[in-house]
Structure formats: C-alpha cells, structure tokens
C-alpha cells in the first residue's frame with residue numbers, strides 16, 4: 590500500500606513513521622487525526638468497549654465508506670486493533686447490528702461485515718429492522734418486545750458467546766433494542782463498537798463504575 594487511502598499522498602515520500610508503519614492504509618498524518626482511546630461503557634448491564642472517539646476524522650472516513658460505498662476503506666477501521674480483537678474475543682460470534690434494509694439494498698454490501706472481516710471471527714446478521722407499519726399492526730405486548738424496531742429474524746439459532754458489533758455508539762438505543770431481543774441467561778453477551786460518541790467518554794466513570 591504505497592498511497593494513503595484517504596488523502597492519496599505517496600507514503601514513501603512522507604514521514605519516517607509512514608515507512609515504519611507502512612502497512613496501515615492511512616498515512617501517519619491521517620491516522621494521527623483519529624483519537625484512539627479505550628472507552629468502556631455499560632448498556633443495560635452489558636459491558637461494552639470502543640477503540641476510538643467519534644471525531645471529525647473518524648466520521649469523515651465512516652461516511653465515505655458507508656454512504657459513498659468506498660469499499661477500499663474497509664480495513665482502515667480495525668487496522669490497529671484487529672489482532673487484539675481476535676485474541677480477546679476468540680470463541681465469540683460477532684452479531685452485526687442492523688441498518689435500515691433499504692440502505693443495505695442500495696449499497697449492495699453490508700458495511701459492518703466488510704469492516705469486521707479482518708478479525709477472522711465468526712459473524713452473524715441475526716437482526717432485522719421492522720418498519721413503522723409492521724409495528725402498528727402488532728398487538729401491544731408484541732410491540733413492546735420490538736423495542737427500537739429491531740427483532741430477531743425467524744429461526745435464528747444464536748451461539749453461547751456473542752459480541753454485539755457496530756461502527757459507533759451514539760445514544761445506545763439501537764444496542765438496547767438488540768439486547769432486549771436476547772436472553773441474558775442463555776448467552777454471554779459483550780458489546781464492541783469501533784468508536785464512541787464523546788458523551789460516553791466524559792461519562793465513563795459514572796457509566797462504568
């Protein structure tokens with residue numbers, strides 16, 4: 590990889606650090622704009638962690654990947670942490686949180702699967718989003734089960750150890766919806782999001798302690 594995938598700078602003519610860390614798809618300058626931080630949080634009693642603060646540089650890269658379907662960016666997000674994830678979550682199956690189905694169809698690729706493929710861990714897409722119309726048609730008890738418009742696809746068998754995965758955590762509401770689809774007595778559940786909204790960083794002690 591000789592050119593930075595974001596700024597297109599020729600890496601061999603750049604910073605000495607570009608030569609030392611040559612395999613990173615980002616050049617040293619672009620990478621240093623990302624704010625690496627081991628953020629820990631809890632959502633509905635489930636422990637979670639993130640590796641970056643969701644800042645402008647991260648956001649720019651994520652939008653380019655998701656909205657502009659720039660598949661070349663898929664290995665940028667977990668480049669620095671994939672080996673750690675591989676070790677730490679050995680034996681876990683990654684459950685990808687759903688985005689709206691329409692968007693996925695337009696995109697023709699599942700951005701989370703692309704992003705997490707470099708970990709080599711097992712992956713499943715067991716959730717689906719439900720439309721507002723589906724929810725109105727349901728009786729009230731069923732509607733309550735379907736918090737945040739997320740449900741398990743029919744006939745899904747989930748493994749024992751599961752890691753809920755997303756690109757970022759903002760309010761945590763999608764994760765809450767996913768957690769409510771799961772039985773905590775049957776599974777060991779953890780959460781991993783690549784980045785976290787700064788809100789989760791500043792409230793870290795209260796939320797985790």
Ligand SMILES: [Zn+2]
Pocket residue numbers: 593594595596597598615616617618619620
């Ligand atoms: Zn660059």
